Amino acid sequence: MDIATILLELGQGMLTTIQIFVLTLVFSLPLGFLIYFGRVSKNPVLSWIMRIYIAIMRGTPLMLQLIVIYFGPYYIFGVSTTPAYRGIAVIIAFSLNYAAYFAEIYRSGFGSIPQGQYEAAEVLGYSKSRTFFAIVLPQVWKRILPSITNEVITLVKDTSLSFSIAYAEMFTEAKALSAAVHNVGPLMAAGVFYFVFNAIVAWIMARIEKSMSYYSI
Amino acid sequence: MHIVEINHIKKSFDDTEVLQDISLFVDKGEVVSIIGPSGSGKSTLLRCATFLETMDDGSLAYMGDEVVKSVNGHSVYASRDHIRKAKGYFGLVFQNFELFPHFNVLRNITDAPIHNQKRDKAEVEREARELLEKVGLSDKADAYPCELSGGQKQRVAIARALAMKPDILYFDEPTSALDPELTQEILRVIKQLAAEKMTMVIVTHEMQFAREVSDRIIFMEKGLIIENDRPEKVFASTNERTRQFLGKF
Numbered sequence: 001m002d003i004a005t006i007l008l009e010l011g012q013g014m015l016t017t018i019q020i021f022v023l024t025l026v027f028s029l030p031l032g033f034l035i036y037f038g039r040v041s042k043n044p045v046l047s048w049i050m051r052i053y054i055a056i057m058r059g060t061p062l063m064l065q066l067i068v069i070y071f072g073p074y075y076i077f078g079v080s081t082t083p084a085y086r087g088i089a090v091i092i093a094f095s096l097n098y099a100a101y102f103a104e105i106y107r108s109g110f111g112s113i114p115q116g117q118y119e120a121a122e123v124l125g126y127s128k129s130r131t132f133f134a135i136v137l138p139q140v141w142k143r144i145l146p147s148i149t150n151e152v153i154t155l156v157k158d159t160s161l162s163f164s165i166a167y168a169e170m171f172t173e174a175k176a177l178s179a180a181v182h183n184v185g186p187l188m189a190a191g192v193f194y195f196v197f198n199a200i201v202a203w204i205m206a207r208i209e210k211s212m213s214y215y216s217i
Numbered sequence: 218m219h220i221v222e223i224n225h226i227k228k229s230f231d232d233t234e235v236l237q238d239i240s241l242f243v244d245k246g247e248v249v250s251i252i253g254p255s256g257s258g259k260s261t262l263l264r265c266a267t268f269l270e271t272m273d274d275g276s277l278a279y280m281g282d283e284v285v286k287s288v289n290g291h292s293v294y295a296s297r298d299h300i301r302k303a304k305g306y307f308g309l310v311f312q313n314f315e316l317f318p319h320f321n322v323l324r325n326i327t328d329a330p331i332h333n334q335k336r337d338k339a340e341v342e343r344e345a346r347e348l349l350e351k352v353g354l355s356d357k358a359d360a361y362p363c364e365l366s367g368g369q370k371q372r373v374a375i376a377r378a379l380a381m382k383p384d385i386l387y388f389d390e391p392t393s394a395l396d397p398e399l400t401q402e403i404l405r406v407i408k409q410l411a412a413e414k415m416t417m418v419i420v421t422h423e424m425q426f427a428r429e430v431s432d433r434i435i436f437m438e439k440g441l442i443i444e445n446d447r448p449e450k451v452f453a454s455t456n457e458r459t460r461q462f463l464g465k466f
Contacts, residue, residue: 114313114315116311116313116315117315117317119269119311119315120309120311120315120316120317122268122269122304123267123269123304123307123308123309124329124333124377124381125301125304125305125329125333125334125381126329126332126333127333130332130333134328134332135317138319139318139319142319214361215318215319215361215362215363216318216363217318217363
């Protein structure tokens with residue numbers, strides 16, 4: 001196998017990894033909001049369902065969740081899945097899992113806003129929606145950003161768990177290539193890729209944090 | 218017509234009766250101080266009058282407009298729009314300032330008049346700068362709350378409340394989070410407002426200040442009003458509890 005082929009295959013794996021990363025964030029960040037709202041809902045049933053959901057998602061391995069979501073349709077319901085489902089299962093599993101973590105981060109963020117901020121807004125005639133979007137959300141965003149950064153960096157590395165259902169992202173490709181060429185070169189290349197990817201993510205997040213450092217809470 | 222009129226307010230938290238039966242009114246241009254020991258219900262009274270707390274029984278009227286009525290021993294609140302209108306009559310200054318940390322000083326003052334009262338932006342900003350000058354902070358318009366001292370924050374909070382052009386301004390222990398020096402900054406501003414005939418109700422532990430600035434002092438204890446009179450009368454009261462409380466200062 002020549003070096004060009006190896007690089008091409010690694011490159012394709014890299015794109016798949018980036019795709020998992022982006023799609024997971026696109027789905028899990030908003031989904032986390034819904035779970036958070038359910039979790040703090042005054043409806044006790046909904047609140048408990050969300051608590052249990054969060055407990056399961058945080059209390060079991062992501063790899064196990066991934067495998068259950070991929071094989072579940074066949075083993076539980078007898079539905080045979082198409083090959084395309086592999087990629088879909090990855091996005092579903094990652095989104096469901098990360099949404100639970102994001103929900104808890106949102107909860108800590110909203111919980112840290114003093115009641116007095118809501119009261120000041122109320123006395124000054126802010127509507128419910130303006131209180132949320134203009135007063136509370138910007139402060140929550142600033143407070144939770146470091147925690148979000150942590151999760152996002154973990155996500156970059158967690159994408160490699162897709163290997164457990166043989167989805168052809170960066171890690172799966174690198175492992176297969178290493179086995180084919182009998183050396184660790186492709187795996188080392190994958191390591192460099194994850195490292196650089198995370199360096200970029202950390203840099204972007206630091207930029208966003210810095211853009212909000214003009215005030216402190 | 219009274220600016221605010223409260224009749225027979227009752228409020229309990231669980232089994233504790235915080236306000237037993239409170240009635241009072243405030244007229245235009247009056248400065249009324251509410252004093253009393255911690256837990257006497259002073260702050261709860263202010264919170265009921267500003268709709269931050271719902272009362273169990275009693276009525277509440279602003280400008281003669283009864284927005285909370287007492288019906289068969291329970292308070293009945295008017296519609297949301299109606300209450301929103303009543304909320305336009307008063308401003309509230311908090312013990313912990315509660316400035317919005319992500320807005321600079323100018324925006325803290327102008328955001329609500331511009332967006333919530335839908336007033337002209339240029340006019341609101343001009344007035345905001347005048348208010349900042351009045352509270353001695355004209356150089357801080359672009360500063361963020363985290364860059365200010367406690368006394369400066371509270372002065373911005375007062376300017377923010379005044380920018381809404383309230384008919385009555387409530388203060389909930391405005392100096393309790395401040396050291397004596399910064400306390401004087403705030404008291405000077407309140408005195409200035411009193412001289413301009415701003416209607417104010419001040420919950421405070423600053424007895425000497427209350428005596429100097431107030432037209433009337435209300436002494437509360439255990440959810441009841443014990444005294445409600447001119448300062449010299451209250452300070453000369455023969456009521457044993459009043460004397461005992463004031464004697465400590």
